[in-house]
Amino acid sequence: MEICVYYEKINEDSIRINRVYSTCPTIEIPECIDGYMVREIADYCFSSKEVDLSKTILSHEIPSNYHVCSGNDVESVKLGRNVKKIGDYAFYNCRKLKEIYVPSSLMNIGSDVFMNCLRLNHIYYDCSIFSETILKQILIQITWDVEVDFIDGSIFYPEYIGGYDEVGPAHIFALNIEGEGFRMRQCFKDGKVDFDGYDACFEKLCVEESESCIFHVAILRLMMGSEQYIPYLRAHDLTSYLLLYKDICGMVGKLIDEKCIDKNELDELISKEIDLEVRTILMELKNKMFSLSSTYSFEDF
Structure with a gap:
């Protein structure tokens, strides 16, 4: 989807995007505009707040059918590979x-970047889950449920609730955190996900969360x-939750x-799946991985 932007020069070869116009709420910022590398996303760029x-x-004349991409007109944004700052x-x-x-390439993120973006539940990174990133700095600003997808793996950070409680007559306040999601967001070493620390949160998570x-x-x-989670998954019939995932067949x-x-749980999953292609793949999985295959009638479709 082509976009039209207002930008300002940072130096001879780099620019900062100040405003974006398009016909679609799905925005893709190119790596270069007018021969300049897009290095930064400016303050309030996608906010409905007026900017100077x-x-x-x-970049070019705004077509009559384009509108400013801000506030509720933004649903998905893909930043170019040269962006270093938001x-x-x-x-x-x-x-x-x-x-x-x-x-x-993102190295810096400003204050309250995702304030009130309560539907933001997926972050996609263009690198390995074992790479050094600024994910920790991003997660600090997202207290609600969010899944982070890398090119070779995904990780989920549950919601947590934080606030300050008054603990003394002299207006002394203490930070009160509820939810293991906060501790999971701290599990990084040198910019890389600390999987050992993350996994150590699971026992308490099982007590607190849904x-x-x-x-x-x-x-x-x-x-x-990770084999740590196999006992939990074996002990619970959680097939109904699988229907929410895109990669259901791989899972x-x-x-x-x-x-x-087991075979009965897979049968239940097949009966609930509404996508014909996915149902077919699940049936093939059943026939391949269980010795006793079932016969399906046209009513299954």
Whole structure:
């Protein structure tokens, strides 16, 4: 989807994007505009707050059917691979923003970038899950449920609630945190995900969180090869939650390999799946991985 932007020069070869126009709520920022590398996203860039564009440059004339991409008109944003910085409040009040694609080149993130972006539940990185990133700095600003997808794995961070409670007559306050999601967000070493620390949170997570949240953590770590979560997955019938995932077929195959799903549970999953292509793949999985295959009638479709 082509976009039109206002930008300002940072130096001879780099620019900062100040405003974006398009016909679609799904935005893709190119690596270069007008021969300049897009290095930064300016303060309030996608916010509905008015910004001063008097000293900026328009990439090309805005077509009549384009509109400013801000606030509720933004649902998905993919940043170019050259972006190094996101400015303060860049996505402030983008209440319909669901996903953002950030490059491994990102080195700096401003204050309250995702304030009130409560539907933002997916972050996509263009690098390995074992790479050094600024994910920790990003997660500090997202207290609600969010899944982070890398090119070779995914990890889920549950919601947590934080606030200050008055503990003394002299207006002395103490930070009160509820939810293991906060501690999980601290599990980084030298910019890399600390999987040992993350996994150590699971026992307490099982006491505090909902079954769907626990399953989300467990299934993604299982897909990464962690055997710690197999006992939990074997002990619970969680097949209904699988219907929420895009990679359901890959997950089912892994769960069958680890004896976390039996034939009856797979039958139940097949009966609930509404996508014909996915149902067909699940049927093939059943026939391949269980010795007793079933015969399906046309009513199954």
